[in-house]
Amino acid sequence: MGIVLYHLDASPPSRSVLMTLKALKLEFEIKPVDLFAGEHKKPEYLKINPRGKVPALVDGKLQLSESRAIIQYLINKYAKGADKALYPDDPDKRVLVDMELYISEIVFEAFLGLNPPAMLLKGEKPSKEKVEAVQKCLKDINDRLEGKQYLAGNTLTIADFSSYASVVFIKILIDDMGKIPNVEAWMQRMQKLPYDDEVNGQVMKKLAVMLQEKLNPKKQTQF
Incomplete structure (x- = not known):
């Protein structure tokens, strides 16, 4: 097997x-x-x-x-x-990846705070406090990306996979992600990965359509 x-x-x-x-x-x-x-x-x-x-x-x-x-x-x-660079053997480099992997749990928790099922299935909008918590989280990522191409340095690692999978969904759920130029540049780099569209892009497009249908339902014509 x-x-x-x-x-x-x-x-x-x-x-x-x-x-x-x-x-x-x-x-x-x-x-x-x-x-x-x-x-x-x-x-x-x-x-x-x-x-x-x-x-x-x-x-x-x-x-x-x-x-x-x-x-x-x-x-x-x-x-x-070259694939070993995704989780390097060097302890000084690996610990930076491990640190970002732990931090990615905070990103995921902020994402969950938006209550994606309620948004996608019922059109319920998250509270202002939940949106602000996500914006704060994204600002933190933006700061950690300062001067770097990826979360653990200038090389792609599994830490990027872990946080990006949440951030790309957050972008679908909230209109205002805040001033996060480093995050936006990082996301553009991630979107160039040959497997990103298959794993993330196509799914996010479907979820974006679902969300818009719930947030902006078509008005029924009355006769």
Whole structure:
């Protein structure tokens, strides 16, 4: 049995794993997990990921959950040559990646604070406080990117995958992301990755359409 990714395309952590798999050009199978149908709480899935969240990854007899652990594992096991720079062996460089991976959890929590399901399914707008919390988070990313092309330096790493997967979704959900020129330049660099459109771009386009339909419903004509 090869690599199997249990995946939800709207999930930032899940897409960060998919980006890593694509970056490494690995062969793998995707098994979609329908959260709305409760598939993440079924016994067969809980045997793989007892927390009942996405993503999960199975590689042979190894069953993994937690996206950051998964992407670290994939690089440690499968990266060769230049791909090792995605999670460098040098302790001084690796610790910067680890630090940004921990910080990416803050980015994800800010994203969750917007309550994306309520926005996409019900057209509910987030509170001013939640939007301001996201803007503050983006400002922090902007500051950390000062003088750098990527989060952990001038080389792409898995830390970029982890935060970018949330930020690209945040851009769909709120109109005003604040003054973040470094983040915008970083996002443009990320969008040039050959697998970004497949992993993120196409999904974000669909979600943007969903959001606009909920926020601006067509008025029914009355006769």
